[in-house]
Amino acid sequence: MLDANILVIDDNKSVLSALEILLQFEYKNVATISNPNQISSFPGFQNLDIVLLDMNFSAGVNTGNEGLFWLKEIKKKAPHISVIMMTAYGAVDLAVKAIKEGASDFILKPWNNERLLTTVKSAYALRKSQKQVKELKQKQDNLKQVINQKKQYIIGNSKALHSVLNLTRKVSKTDVNVLITGENGTGKELIARELHRTSHRSQEVFISVDMGSISESLFESELFGHLKGAFTDAKEDRAGKFEAANGGTLFLDEIGNLSLQTQAKLLSAIQHKTIVRVGSNKSIPVDIRLICATNSDLEKMVSDGLFREDLLYRINTIQINVPPLREREGDILILADFYLNRFMSKYGKQGLRINQAAQEKLTAYSWPGNVRELQHTLERAVILSESAVLKPEDFLLTASVAISMETGPNTLEEMELLMINNALKQNNGNYSAAAEQLGISRQTLYNKLKKLGN
Template sequence: MSKGNILIVDDNKSVLTALEFLLSTEFEKVECISNPNRIPSELEKAHYDLVLLDMNFKTGANTGNEGIFWLKEIKTKYPDISVVMITAYGDVELAVKALKTGATDFVLKPWDNSKLMATVKTAVQLSQSREEVSTLKQKEKDLKSSLNENRKHITGTSPQLMHVLNLVRKVAKTDTNILITGENGTGKELIAQEIHRLSNRHNEMLVGVDMGAISETLFESELFGHVKGAFTDAKENRAGKFEIANHGTLFLDEIGNLPLHLQAKLLAVLQNREVIRVGSNQAIPVDIRLICATNRNLPALVKEGLFREDLLYRINTIHIEVPPLRERGEDVLVLADFFLKKYTSKYGKPQLKINHQAQEKLLKYNWPGNIRELEHAIEKAVILGESNVLKPDDFFLKPVTGSTAGITNSNTLNLEKMEKQLIISALDKYPGNITAAAEELGITRQTLYNKMKKFNI
């Protein structure tokens, strides 16, 4: 017996009896009514996959207006339900009108049992397919909403962070490509999430891809998808990240780690806005908003021949640089308090506080690992802390290493070589902190950047 519930509406008792007898052997529920005014209450009372609906109900009527009226009523309130019209032989034009109004099919009186059964089964399957699609769409909508709600929030009030967020607000509503740069652990992914949240695509997916984690052999399959049989393990068709992100945002993290020969394939997709699955020749259009991120110096990589200049121009319409934590001042304490609340709740230590001396230690530390390092330091201190107050000794921070000492012992007197050695030593002393290194050298941050490019540092 096929799954499916059918409602039959006809004023002819013999028609109802015949249809009920025929269909009840194949379907779980067959309900018959002779008065069309009962249609709304029946559809509210039970779930139906199909309504078999007569075209005329009044004696002598043959216009089909009543059938068309009730067809419209059903499709307006229950668009997924299939409606098959029952009409007298010779009223084909009327049946065509019903199809244009939204009917799935029509049956002519007198009917052929086998043809009628085939029509009914097809209509029931169509209705069930529509319902499945509607359910999947709702689940997808709920998932997208849940993912967006569970995004981590950006925390901090420093002028440096406010500058970044102001730029984010300006560009979010556009579809322009954005490149986010910054050191490891500064929160580049959070900035990408914020751009997506404020964009016109916020109801669609933000799909993230770690370009450094994808093996070269699976690059095309992961990003562009593949068809069944394209290679040994391709046991079914699979959409790539570009297709999954269609109408949404695609976030390519660690774009600077992408090998040169794969950059050309990525560039082609970005230029043409279409992908071709591995093993297929069919181009699939994609509509995405592209955000890329890296902690590497892409212009320097271009000079070294390790990154395509045309790809850099393609992804770098708007550049957002996320400041390192050490340049965000009091944000260190704001973030420390945020992570403290998170982990005291997680580990059941709600009374735990950070004393003033420990706060001073956190403010003075260089944070080479940025926010990620701060979070780990707070979590570790919460776990290992033995009292309700976290003191300086509860935070295990890496000692700052490196020194300019010994530069004068160099055997060279070449000014350029000595200058390069001094820059390298300053960068070693302040790992990842360009501002501090520039101050140590007595030059501006931009000058230091220019010299780093000059010496390929």
């Protein structure tokens, strides 16, 4: 027996009895009512799968208008229900009208049992497929929400950051390709996600691909997908990243790591807005917003013959340069406070604070690893903290310029930097002790480090 909820509506009790007897051997739940006015109060109405509805209820009336009226009412209250119309006065134009109004099929009285059962089974199959489509759509929407829910924060109040965010929000309203440039750790993916979040594609997926982690042999399979048997490990059909991002945003990070051969394949997909799975010759159209990012100088790579000029023109209709942390005046301490609170919560350490001397050390440092380095520095400090006050020695920072003792410094600035770094090393990163050893004030030490870009 099929697990379906069926309701028969007819003013003829003999018809109701005959259909109930016929259908109860095929379907689990079959109910009948003789008055269509009972539809709205029928228990479990929203759970019905199929309704068999008579088209005429008043004596001497055979226009079918009553049935069409109740068809509209059913569809208004529960559009998902498959409705099969029944009448003893069959007419092609009436059947066509009923189908146009949303009926799934039409039965003439007296009916042929086998034909009626086939019609009901077809209506049930339609209802079942609609249910599956709805469930898949719901799962897809939930998946998109989960993917896009990844919490990302753009923290800061500097003019440099505000300038980038203003440009980002202007560009997000369009579908132009965007190239995001900047040093490692500056937050290029965060800007890409902000472009997606504020775009008309925000309810669709954001797919991020690290191009540097994809080997050349797997490039086409990863980006364009493959068919079962296309190569040794292709055990099933698989969609690539372009198809997965269809309707949404595709973010290609480290675009400068691609070989010239893979650049040509990527260019073709971008130009034609179609991809071909490995092992297939069928073109599949894709609708994506393309965002790329790199820390490489692509223009220099073009000059050196390492990057295709036509691909560069394709991916950088708009270019957004994310500033390094050292150029985001005032943001270092804001970010430090943000990460301090995050890691206090993560590691169950409450009430930590960064003292003035440590704050000065953090702001004087040049942060060659940018925001990522700051994040890791704060995490390490919180994990290793033994008191509620984080002091300069709790923050282990590396020198941004390495000067060999064998070759020695070449300039007075390098000499100063070497002496400062040696003093800090000898005093385990304690700025006050290092300043005293050098015979200068702690503030002078910070100022010198800032001037020297360390």
